[in-house]
Amino acid sequence: MSERFSQAEFDRRIALTRRAMEREGLDALFVTNPSNMNWLTGYDGWSFYVHQGVLLLPDGAPVWWGRRMDSFGARRTAWMSADYIRDYTDDYIQSDDLHPMETLAALFAEHGLASARIGVEKENYYFTARALEVLLEQMPQATFADATNTVNWQRTVKSDEELVVMRKAAAISTKMIEGVMERVEPGMAKNDLVAEIYRDAIQGVDGAWGDYPAIVPLVPSGEDATAAHLTWDGRPFETGEATFFELSGCHRRYHAPFCRTVFLGTPSDRVLRTEAALIEAIEAGLDAARPGNRAADIAIALKSTLLRHGIERPGRAGYAVGLSYPPDWGEHTVSIRENDQTILRPGMTFHFMPALWMEDWGLEITETILIKDDGPAECLCHYPRKLIVKP
């Protein structure tokens, strides 16, 4: 592959992770989260539907482990030499008799880890309950500690190299929302608009080809917009309905989620009052998103402003974002909510998403934000922050 982060960047990431391993008393760390695999090694491929991972020891290069047919992809995308790429054969794929974790246990043993304390990502999508059972059967002397977000936490502050890539993703997000607002109109089939959104996403922008986003465009209308995660179908957009477009451009697996809501027709006063309250609340949140403040402060600023306008908004109002693979573009570390005491630091990036799912409609206006060295957060995407009305 032609593009890869610098070796200094990979070295930085591994040094950070090793310090965390030391704090957690881990002899080794085995990561299965594809984002963490990529972040440590550069490995990129749609292969996370079979067992694979990266083994990090206190010294030496990380070891990529996975299915043989994917080891060729590892050689082409990860920075380590072929000595650090290990595989298992296709006999282990979806078999009743063999489990890939048997070969991983052998790899652990080869590295002297038979009775070690090994961190594994117990709450990761791609580390199944059965995977842990097999490891426990194979390695009765070992301890498997939960290290679900050990690497994720090292990812919260983005490097300059990463921010260059995220800004490109944000430019794609902006282009996608611009395309939506130009095209959406009553009578247009929803899937036809999503087809154009995808085309914009993958074409990308000048200097940034579009990668696949970790979540599909979410585009619910009217009452469907009371539900958070419905996808599309072939029905037309209708006059009198609000539709929100929650989507993200992606470049080299980095994301910048972005959402705007369109109202086709003439919105009611209630809708317009809600819009005004939400925009004021977002501005309060952005102003609180300063280095040294806590993640909670953003949520408190948002929610107290909404409450002054009579809107009670439960739930999270955002999360850390960056590098990601399906099924989620969140980093699973910092949450923008009242009880998150994480101190905001320059280089942190969040999807600030104060969506309002009302009783019979929904309003989402969101921003991907970057914590600056001082002052309020910077919004990485650029489109008017308002309810878009198309009469």
Next chain:
Amino acid sequence: MSERFSQAEFDRRIALTRRAMEREGLDALFVTNPSNMNWLTGYDGWSFYVHQGVLLLPDGAPVWWGRRMDSFGARRTAWMSADYIRDYTDDYIQSDDLHPMETLAALFAEHGLASARIGVEKENYYFTARALEVLLEQMPQATFADATNTVNWQRTVKSDEELVVMRKAAAISTKMIEGVMERVEPGMAKNDLVAEIYRDAIQGVDGAWGDYPAIVPLVPSGEDATAAHLTWDGRPFETGEATFFELSGCHRRYHAPFCRTVFLGTPSDRVLRTEAALIEAIEAGLDAARPGNRAADIAIALKSTLLRHGIERPGRAGYAVGLSYPPDWGEHTVSIRENDQTILRPGMTFHFMPALWMEDWGLEITETILIKDDGPAECLCHYPRKLIVKP
């Protein structure tokens, strides 16, 4: 949502699953595989990145359980009444203190399952190692049996209603490959072609809107095609390279994967000889894909034909397909490989994918096939079965 399978179809599915539960001695079955959730209830949403599932008991409607904001989507897409939709609050999302499985344990207890034998999908992507740990902590008297593919196996023979939908997905796959072959040419950036593939996929065809496929288009060229699962970037297609396009249309979550390979320029004799051998081998495989034969017979027919031409091909040559969610469009049941003794039955559908990953190039020509009442399998997609050469 406007489209849903008939109640008779859901009743058929649940009756099949209950017979399997009885055979496996299960008091209850908890499914987390989004495909299985959809198949039993109709639930559809991009919400599988948080804990959710469907509880099936020996009597009564299934119970949907998930995040509160997704319960609204369940009400709009699943066939059960609101009494059968249960949720947990956002406090449980990605929290260090609370785990959603605590609320599931309470739901189990409410149904008298505190010391029951409950089937769970231990090898499913969305049932994490931690999820099982929490259930075991909360319910020390219960037994959690591995029921990973209990529902999947009931899905292998498609109903007439399902085949109507799969044929629509296949029509979209055909359209996608037609679009590729019209557009691909040296110098075109790969992501620009993928943008058009996505647009074709989501636009769909007359009478069938396009849903998101469970796997992104896989489009490796040249040496990248020695690796199975690399995605795209912004580099141009080049003369003298083979590129394979493995992709699937999707309609209402049903898939019909399809692959053709294009060679830009003049292929060598070695490439053409490989092509001829592969086509002959595919025909032998299709002829062996008859009801009463075993899945193994397809693999044996394919591989023995290839071997006669001096090509040794290890690994699986296909798998059951149908309803699916990311990250995989395979059903994880029947494999087309020499040791799979499954008897082929009318209505079974497979992605017959005898890809050849050679030392420095790759050739993939695949078909989604339907086992008929008699005779060889039917191919659901329609495009000339050959290496496409664009000079």
